[in-house]
Amino acid sequence: MGALFNNYSRRSISIVEGNGTVVKDSDGKRYLDFTSGIAVCCLGHAHPALVKAIKEQSEKIWHTSNLFDSPGQVSLAESLVKDNHFSHAFFCNSGAEANEAAIKLARKHTGKHHIITFEQSFHGRTFGAMSATGQEKIQKGFGPLVEKFTVLPFNDVEALKGAVDDSVAAIMLEIVQGEGGVNAVTDDFANAIKEICETSNILLIVDEVQTGIGRTGTRFAFEQTTLKPDIVSMAKGLGGGFPIAGILGTAELYDTFGPGTHGTTFGGNPLGVAVAQTVIDIVFQQSFLDEVKEKSAYLVQKLQEGLPPELFTVRGKGLMLGIDCGKEVGSLVAKAEEAGLLLVAAGPNVLRLLPPLTVSKAEIDEAVKILKTFLL
Incomplete structure (x- = not known):
């Protein structure tokens, strides 16, 4: 028994070195990393621009507190709301924190407490985010959850229409459910949500913690739908491996988050902002996003x-793909690792492929060759 709590089912290997898509363990064994830290290392490992950004910022200042003006935060926010319908950002540290902020903002702005979410969703492990999550296994054993969350079947238009009433503050969903099995929202469901939110004056929260920052081939996955969310949460790829997260919101929400309503000690610190700005400068280039789509295809x-x-069955968007194997995949993840390919499951039956957005076609060929050796 070590000094750590046993809340992770850790694999036996220790990853100690990485460059691009390739990592090595403590024994020197080479792997193709098709987990990217679960969609985090969007530019791969040790990307020169990110190394340069964090080194340069580390030699200036690491932390000042949000008590003071932060020009870096302002610049990053401006980059994130450029050429879309959002106008403001709030920065924090993790996806769960971002979703907590989104939930708080929606409740405070509307004066209502009821939020609709969906089965197989995953929004985080803090109490609010866990209560929004549509998976009992995440919630089991922690006692009473936060009230006023209704969990509905995903992509079920009629169930959604039947659940909407005057008490609903917001609908919250992932465009592609990651932990739930790489399930994408259908066009019909997206159109129904759009109509309901517009006609019933309900806010729309889109959780882009895993799908955002180019992962699906556009800046945000909602851009591939008719949806126009009021709030978007983001994390994972935003820092390319450095902890930073946040939400984007429309101008109508600005006055709701006034001084003292919500905050964070470390969120938007100079180190995180410097790295995230570098990530955005690279990933949000149209040529880069086009390459993601091409590599996905x-x-x-x-x-x-x-x-x-x-x-x-292969499904998903961009470089967030799932292979539904029709059976438990835990042993398959282990076989892939043994063969030199790191994967992660998405639910019991789906292998999830989350390579860095910088993955090469040669590396894709190598990964598929490995997959075929143990899947067939």
Whole structure:
């Protein structure tokens, strides 16, 4: 028994070195990292621009507190709300914190408490975010949850219409459910949500913690739908591996988060902001996003060529893909690791592929070749 709590089912290998998509463990074994820290290392490991940004900022100042003006935060916020309908940002440290902020903002702005979420969703492990999550296994054992969350079947238009009334403050969803099995919102469901929010004066919160920052081939995944959220949460890829998260909101919400209403000690610190600004400067270039789409199409094609469709279903968007294997995949994750490919599951039956957005086609070919050795 070590000095750490046992709340992670840790794998036996220790990753000690990485460059781009390739990592090495403490024994020197090489792996292709198709987890990216669970969609975090969007530019791969040890990207030179990120190393430079954090080194330069570390030699200036690490932390000042949000008691003081922060020009870096302002610049990052301006980059994130450029060319979209958002106008303001709030920065924190993790996806769960971002979703807590989104929930608080929606409740305070509307004066209502009821929020609709969906089965198989995952929004975090703090009490508010956990209460919004549509998975009992995440909530089990922690006693009474935060009240006024209604969890509905995902992509069920009629169930949603039947649950909406004057008490609803917001609808909260992922465009592609990550932990829930790489399930994408359908066009019909997105259109229904849009209509309901507009006609019933309900806020829309889109959780882009995993899907945002180029992961699905656009800046944010909602841009590939008709949805126009009032609040978007983001984390993971925003810092490319450095802890930073936040929310974006529309101008109508600005006065709701006044001084003293919400805060964080470390959120938006100079180190995180410097790295995130560098990530945004690279990822939000249209040429970069186009490459993500191209590599996604290439990966999907190679998977579909190599895996029989009657046995495996490939789904997802961008470089957030899932292979539904129709059976438990825990042993398959272990076999992939043994063969030099790091994967993560999404629910019991789905292998999730989350390579860095900088992955090469040669690395995609190598990964698919490894997959075929133990899936077929």
